[in-house]
Amino acid sequence: MAQKKIGKQTLQFSSVPAIASAASVVGPMEGQGPLGRHYDLVFEDALAGEKSWENAEQKMMQYSMEIALEKQSLLTSDLDFYLAGDLLNQIICANFTARFLNIPFLGLYGACSTMAEGLCVAGILLEGGFAERIGVSASSHHDTAERQFRFPTELGVQRPMTAQWTVTGSASCVVERINSSGVRLTHATIGKIIDMGISNAHDLGAAMAPAAMNTIKTHLEDLGRKVDDYDLIITGDLGLLGNNLLKELMKKEGYSTDKVSDCGILVYAPEQDTHSGGSGCGCSAVVLAAHLLKRLQAGTYQRVFFVGTGALLSQLSSFQGETIPCIAHGVVLESTGGGQ
Amino acid sequence: MHEEEIRQKIKQREELIAHQVLLEEQEMAKVQQELQKEHQKVLYWESRATGEEKENFTDLRREIERQQQRVAQPQQLVYQRIALKLAPKQTVVKNTIMAFLVGGAICTIGQVIKDFFLQGGLADQEAGAATSAILVFLGAFLTGIGYYDELGKVAGAGSLVPITGFANSIVSSAMEFKREGFLYGVGARLFTVAGPVLVYGTMVSILVGLIYYFLK
Numbered sequence: 180m181a182q183k184k185i186g187k188q189t190l191q192f193s194s195v196p197a198i199a200s201a202a203s204v205v206g207p208m209e210g211q212g213p214l215g216r217h218y219d220l221v222f223e224d225a226l227a228g229e230k231s232w233e234n235a236e237q238k239m240m241q242y243s244m245e246i247a248l249e250k251q252s253l254l255t256s257d258l259d260f261y262l263a264g265d266l267l268n269q270i271i272c273a274n275f276t277a278r279f280l281n282i283p284f285l286g287l288y289g290a291c292s293t294m295a296e297g298l299c300v301a302g303i304l305l306e307g308g309f310a311e312r313i314g315v316s317a318s319s320h321h322d323t324a325e326r327q328f329r330f331p332t333e334l335g336v337q338r339p340m341t342a343q344w345t346v347t348g349s350a351s352c353v354v355e356r357i358n359s360s361g362v363r364l365t366h367a368t369i370g371k372i373i374d375m376g377i378s379n380a381h382d383l384g385a386a387m388a389p390a391a392m393n394t395i396k397t398h399l400e401d402l403g404r405k406v407d408d409y410d411l412i413i414t415g416d417l418g419l420l421g422n423n424l425l426k427e428l429m430k431k432e433g434y435s436t437d438k439v440s441d442c443g444i445l446v447y448a449p450e451q452d453t454h455s456g457g458s459g460c461g462c463s464a465v466v467l468a469a470h471l472l473k474r475l476q477a478g479t480y481q482r483v484f485f486v487g488t489g490a491l492l493s494q495l496s497s498f499q500g501e502t503i504p505c506i507a508h509g510v511v512l513e514s515t516g517g518g519q
Numbered sequence: 520m521h522e523e524e525i526r527q528k529i530k531q532r533e534e535l536i537a538h539q540v541l542l543e544e545q546e547m548a549k550v551q552q553e554l555q556k557e558h559q560k561v562l563y564w565e566s567r568a569t570g571e572e573k574e575n576f577t578d579l580r581r582e583i584e585r586q587q588q589r590v591a592q593p594q595q596l597v598y599q600r601i602a603l604k605l606a607p608k609q610t611v612v613k614n615t616i617m618a619f620l621v622g623g624a625i626c627t628i629g630q631v632i633k634d635f636f637l638q639g640g641l642a643d644q645e646a647g648a649a650t651s652a653i654l655v656f657l658g659a660f661l662t663g664i665g666y667y668d669e670l671g672k673v674a675g676a677g678s679l680v681p682i683t684g685f686a687n688s689i690v691s692s693a694m695e696f697k698r699e700g701f702l703y704g705v706g707a708r709l710f711t712v713a714g715p716v717l718v719y720g721t722m723v724s725i726l727v728g729l730i731y732y733f734l735k
Contacts, residue, residue: 202566220566228581249563255555279587281551351521498699 183306186401188370188394196305197515199312199353202246203467204239206321209465212447217469218247218348225347227320234304235479236265236320236349238274239461241279244316244351251353257279258353260308262300264293265318266345267327267476271327272318280314288491291416291486292370293317294464295487295508301368302510305356312356318349319459328332328380328494341382343418344393344453345458346446350464359515362475366511372491374481378502384421384443384455387488390505391417392428392488398509399434406435410480413471414507415463415487416443418456442466463487475514483512521538522564525579532586550590553715558583569664618677625681629654651682662690679681688712 183192186447202219210221220242227235235427240263248255261280264287277284289296304310322332324345330336354364372392382510389416399405406412408428422444426436442463443456467485474480486509492501526669532550537544542550561583565576596714632653667687671678678684692711698706710717 184571220562228577245559245562246566249559254552254559256552281555443570498703500700 180485185366187399188371188397189366189401190299190303190306190343191366192302192306192364194356195363195365196302196356197358197363197385198472199358199361200247200250201350201352202243202250203468204243204246205348205349205350205461206239208344208451209346209348209446212451214446214469215465218413219243219469222347225320226281229436231268232320232322232326235270236267236318236323236347237275239278239320239336239347239349240265240272240316242352243298243349244280247314247353247468250329253312253353255282255314258282258314260301261287261314261316262287262297262518263314263316263318263351264288264297265349266290266324271317272349273379275338275410275489276316281364285323289350289487289506289508290491290508291458291460291462292487292489292508293460293485294350294467295354295415295485296489297365298352298485298510299351299369299508301354301463302364302367305354308355308356310495311444313354314351314353316349316356317460317464319345319461321345321347321459322414324459338454339381341379341420343384343387343416343443343458344447345417345459345462346416346457348461348465348467350461350468352468361514362472363513364510365513366398366402368394368509370394370507370509371505372504373504374504376502378497378500380497380503381465382420383458383490383503384416384418384502385424385489386506387505387507388417388421388428390425390507391421391488392432392484394507394509395429395432395484396432398484405493406438408482409438410484411471412439412445412484413486414439414441414465415489416456416458417441417488418443418458420455421488422456426491434449445470464486475512477516478514485510485512520560522559522561523580525561525583528553528557529582532590536586536589539676541597547591548592551587554590556584556589558587567698582673614675617673618675621674621677622680623677623679625654629681640703654682655686658686659690663694667691685713685716688716 183191202432205218205224206225210218224369225232225235227238229235229238261277261282261284264270264274265272270286270288273286287293287296294317297317301313301315305489321344321475325332352491370390371393373393377386414425422441429436439509443458446462447453448458471483471485475483486506486507490503490505492503530566559582561576561580565573565580568576629650633646635650640650658667689709692709693705696708698704
């Protein structure tokens with residue numbers, strides 16, 4: 180019998196690790212978005228002075244980790260592990276960033292759920308006493324993702340209204356085993372793959388909504404909690420359509436939905452014409468670092484359930500006509516200030 | 520740590536790098552950590568600054584990044600030399616002979632076919648075209664039943680350069696990408712291998728044609 184597992188899929192971190200600091204680095208379009216002034220560094224163009232978009236994405240990931248460390252006057256050598264992932268084949272941005280950081284590294288691939296997956300794994304390592312301090316990063320870049328998963332970026336195509344815009348951005352967190360002032364990490368719910376047979380790679384929100392639903396429902400049942408026990412339940416990148424679908428699914432099961440939101444909706448303003456909102460590993464990561472953690476730190480939110488959602492498809496699998504396997508991992512974040 | 524201090528350290532290291540000094544492992548780790556520390560600091564300042572000050576920090580950061588890339592080069596070169604020494608040697612003589620024999624054999628078969636057509640009464644140019652067609656078919660057929668790649672393994676350029684190799688490059692792509700559908704699979708990937716040959720072959724023949732036209 181697993182001692183620290185509650186119910187089917189939820190883990191309890193009784194030593195309560197905490198996110199000590201976080202930082203975000205984004206591209207120009209995100210910088211013009213509603214969260215623009217909350218990001219730590221905004222690049223003036225998508226290349227950021229590098230010779231390829233891939234290099235630019237790698238630098239964003241590295242810089243976000245470095246800034247997060249510098250905020251706490253830490254060095255990379257203070258980290259016991261580095262957990263990171265991105266969307267590119269063989270997670271090359273994470274690999275090259277880990278080469279720079281020069282510390283033990285575990286690469287993650289959870290598509291756009293990578294930040295949540297990283298926090299889950301970090302929580303497990305810290306709770307198990309295997310580490311004191313862990314760095315977690317996730318990144319995505321509109322142009323690198325577009326050319327890998329869809330079409331050349333300059334191809335004149337009409338994107339369908341269900342399509343989402345991959346966020347150019349990266350965020351990193353420093354998670355500590357002993358910390359009294361950060362945002363506490365109390366539970367993690369590890370998701371299952373849910374596939375409802377959707378195969379349209381331009382409609383990932385609809386594909387991922389059932390996975391988010393499954394993780395949220397299992398989480399609430401495992402802990403015997405209600406939606407109202409949270410100030411916010413926020414999914415990673417379902418976008419407008421996926422968010423509506425999730426609310427529909429939740430209503431059917433009798434849950435209230437007024438506290439349900441999505442990072443993909445928050446990251447861009449409606450007039451930025453992204454159609455269904457933002458997506459990508461960077462989407463939930465930068466919203467977490469630039470918005471959610473700050474609100475939790477300030478005590479505006481007391482308890483948030485952060486659910487990273489990932490569509491685990493590849494270009495090959497979608498050309499071969501396979502449907503999209505989706506996953507959602509959730510972590511409970513609690514404020515140490517205010518009402519505690 | 521202050522900006523001036525960092526600039527001075529950069530200058531000191533510049534000598535180290537310019538002379539390709541091979542550092543001991545411990546010294547190397549120290550220098551790298553120093554670079555990381557400085558990079559992190561400058562980056563943080565950059566994220567807080569605006570306007571001209573920000574640009575100033577960006578330049579400084581780039582300078583540190585350049586040093587980060589170059590400082591480990593001497594060490595890497597030493598290792599690469601060891602790796603190269605231990606790598607098994609290419610059997611150049613054997614490969615060359617096999618390529619000569621197989622390439623020659625393919626061309627001989629081509630000549631036999633052409634002579635056969637010429638004897639049958641075709642004009643020289645027509646016989647050449649018919650021979651090409653037969654050889655392309657043979658290359659494609661042998662690829663389809665899985666023999667051409669076996670031949671390529673021993674023959675190298677001998678089976679790559681003749682026209683049969685061109686047929687092999689297209690048919691093998693078509694077979695490989697059929698599973699991704701006829702549109703984005705076969706359609707999009709058919710010329711993955713042959714594409715460069717077609718693009719630059721066509722371009723060079725146009726160039727040569729132009730030169731020939733004006734010189735004549």
